[in-house]
Amino acid sequence: MGEIGEFLGWLTVFSFGATLANYILKYINKKYSKLINSTLKYKKFNALFMKIFVRHHKFWGIATIITLLLHFYIQSTFREVSTTGLIAGGILLIQMLLGMSGAYIFKKRQGLWFVSHRIISIILILGIIIHLL
Ligand code: HEM
Numbered sequence: 001m002g003e004i005g006e007f008l009g010w011l012t013v014f015s016f017g018a019t020l021a022n023y024i025l026k027y028i029n030k031k032y033s034k035l036i037n038s039t040l041k042y043k044k045f046n047a048l049f050m051k052i053f054v055r056h057h058k059f060w061g062i063a064t065i066i067t068l069l070l071h072f073y074i075q076s077t078f079r080e081v082s083t084t085g086l087i088a089g090g091i092l093l094i095q096m097l098l099g100m101s102g103a104y105i106f107k108k109r110q111g112l113w114f115v116s117h118r119i120i121s122i123i124l125i126l127g128i129i130i131h132l133l
């Protein structure tokens, strides 16, 4: 069970990375749009990545929470309850609620929800690194 729990932890890290790709891909598109549009191959790859990670950002956010809950259940039942894990997991839950309120209540990419959603992403990167150390 320990190994499944660890695997689920790495799946959480993977899905979390895929939610962050939303920001990274938009940044790449802003900075390197000329290069991307210069070649059909780059354009196609870019469109594919934008579809998977930017258009389906909500899917990756929910996947992160589901793998987190499974990881939490297995680790706390068969190993121990990790304090650093609980802190990172708690922040991740807040992040999901913020993302959902942005998607379904506020709807615009601006304002307090959006700024907090971005800042919490950075806090989460640190929180997860601390949990892994
Ligand atoms: C953002 C949320 C989280 C992520 C990304 C995450 C990720 C991981 C990963 C990748 C590992 C395996 C480390 C290794 O291979 O050595 C791990 C271990 C572990 N996690 Fe989490 N985790 C999270 C939240 C939690 C929560 C909420 C708990 C609470 C029970 C928890 C409890 C543990 C435990 C007990 C271990 C084993 C620690 C050890 O071997 O020393 N994690 N976590």
Ligand code: HEM
Residues within 6 Å of the ligand: 016, 019, 020, 022, 023, 026, 054, 057, 058, 060, 061, 062, 064, 092, 095, 096, 097, 098, 099, 100, 102, 103, 109, 117, 118, 121, 124
């Ligand atoms: C692991 C959790 C999550 C992380 C780390 C995360 C991270 C981010 C980041 C960094 C941005 C900014 C992108 C930009 O600068 O344009 C963003 C935007 C956004 N997020 Fe999340 N997010 C998460 C979960 C969610 C969830 C669960 C939802 C909704 C169900 C959501 C909804 C949104 C929306 C609506 C935007 C603005 C529009 C867009 O860029 O797609 N997020 N998120």
